[in-house]
Amino acid sequence: MRGYFIKMAELLPAIFFFAGFAWDALTIGRNVATSDLFIFTAYLLAAGSLLFIMSRPSFILADEAQVPKPFRWLFSTNWPYLGLQFFFGSLLSALFILYFKSANHALAILMTVLLGVLLVANEFLENAYRRFTLSWALFGLCAMLLFNFLLPFLLGSVHAIWFYLSTLLGAAMVIFLYSKTPQHLGSILPVWLIAGFLMFAYAIDMIPPVPLVKREIAIAYDVKKEGDHYYLTQQRVGWWAIWSKTSNRLTLTPSQRVYCFSSIFAPSGLETRLYHNWQKRTDKDGWKSIQRVGFDVSGGRQNGYRGYTYKTNLSPGKWRVSVETENKKTIAVQPFTVSTVSEATKPPRYVVFKY
Numbered sequence: 001m002r003g004y005f006i007k008m009a010e011l012l013p014a015i016f017f018f019a020g021f022a023w024d025a026l027t028i029g030r031n032v033a034t035s036d037l038f039i040f041t042a043y044l045l046a047a048g049s050l051l052f053i054m055s056r057p058s059f060i061l062a063d064e065a066q067v068p069k070p071f072r073w074l075f076s077t078n079w080p081y082l083g084l085q086f087f088f089g090s091l092l093s094a095l096f097i098l099y100f101k102s103a104n105h106a107l108a109i110l111m112t113v114l115l116g117v118l119l120v121a122n123e124f125l126e127n128a129y130r131r132f133t134l135s136w137a138l139f140g141l142c143a144m145l146l147f148n149f150l151l152p153f154l155l156g157s158v159h160a161i162w163f164y165l166s167t168l169l170g171a172a173m174v175i176f177l178y179s180k181t182p183q184h185l186g187s188i189l190p191v192w193l194i195a196g197f198l199m200f201a202y203a204i205d206m207i208p209p210v211p212l213v214k215r216e217i218a219i220a221y222d223v224k225k226e227g228d229h230y231y232l233t234q235q236r237v238g239w240w241a242i243w244s245k246t247s248n249r250l251t252l253t254p255s256q257r258v259y260c261f262s263s264i265f266a267p268s269g270l271e272t273r274l275y276h277n278w279q280k281r282t283d284k285d286g287w288k289s290i291q292r293v294g295f296d297v298s299g300g301r302q303n304g305y306r307g308y309t310y311k312t313n314l315s316p317g318k319w320r321v322s323v324e325t326e327n328k329k330t331i332a333v334q335p336f337t338v339s340t341v342s343e344a345t346k347p348p349r350y351v352v353f354k355y
Helices: 002-027 034-054 079-102 106-124 132-155 160-179 189-203
Strands: 213-220 222-226 229-236 249-252 258-265 271-282 286-298 305-311 317-324 330-340 350-354
Touching: 034 079, 034 132, 034 160, 079 106, 079 132, 106 132, 132 160, 132 189, 160 189, 213 229, 213 317, 213 330, 222 258, 229 249, 229 258, 258 271, 258 317, 258 330, 271 305, 286 305
Parallel strands: 249 330
Antiparallel strands: 213 258, 222 229, 229 350, 258 305, 271 286, 271 317, 317 330
């Protein structure tokens, strides 16, 4: 029986990892709730409290024989490190999903991949948390990324200043906690390096403009609104493409309109202006902005704020529409190609979808 429980205990980290990730994937990201962010803040505070306790001389130098029996398990097992692993794992899992939902272009996806790597690596870092430099670094990363979400969410603004301030706030939290630990175990230099990297990543559009989250983006021949729904006339895909019902290879007549429809989640109280940046691929200049059309967004709608823009007289070639903030941070990108009727072997086949 004891051997059975030992084997089950060895499987617990993997079980908790997959169960926790599945739960987070089902409950967060699609609609970012204030309660979710406060729960994650509680995880962060719990991880900070645990780090503070673990760095105390009374914990490091404790003589197990002198500890009251009800509390000896804290010193004779790895539970404190498992606890730290749990809190970091929960935070990284949630942050990965939040940023994954917001990432829709190459640089932002790369940032999400880095978070995913850290999420998986965390499952093998239990003993490494005894080296406090790593613990401070992970705590700082989680604090900064969480505050990057939390501050704009609470203030109702996605201005760049809040990203930089929230990053510095996360680093300051680590420095404050480190200054209160009498042993000063490990180094907090990596925390500053992480803060510098995040600021650089934001400046080059590698970090999506959280807490804005893309819900839908689509290219259509026509858009009509009936009641609370939008009906999009789109290009039907061939029977062989079982992974999608629509195609972004459009066949147009001269002067025909092309619409871009987007749905963006914004938290309640957030008011900003978004833009559809219509861009054409050229051999000389790469992606060239042809038209940038703005529209106001008021947050709070559960299914996201929906809007559309259109453009006429699109020349044949590769196009894309980038959904951007006022300071040109990318929320989503939708590529498509245009050909004229004379170039098509068959007339376009339409399909109408409700959004």
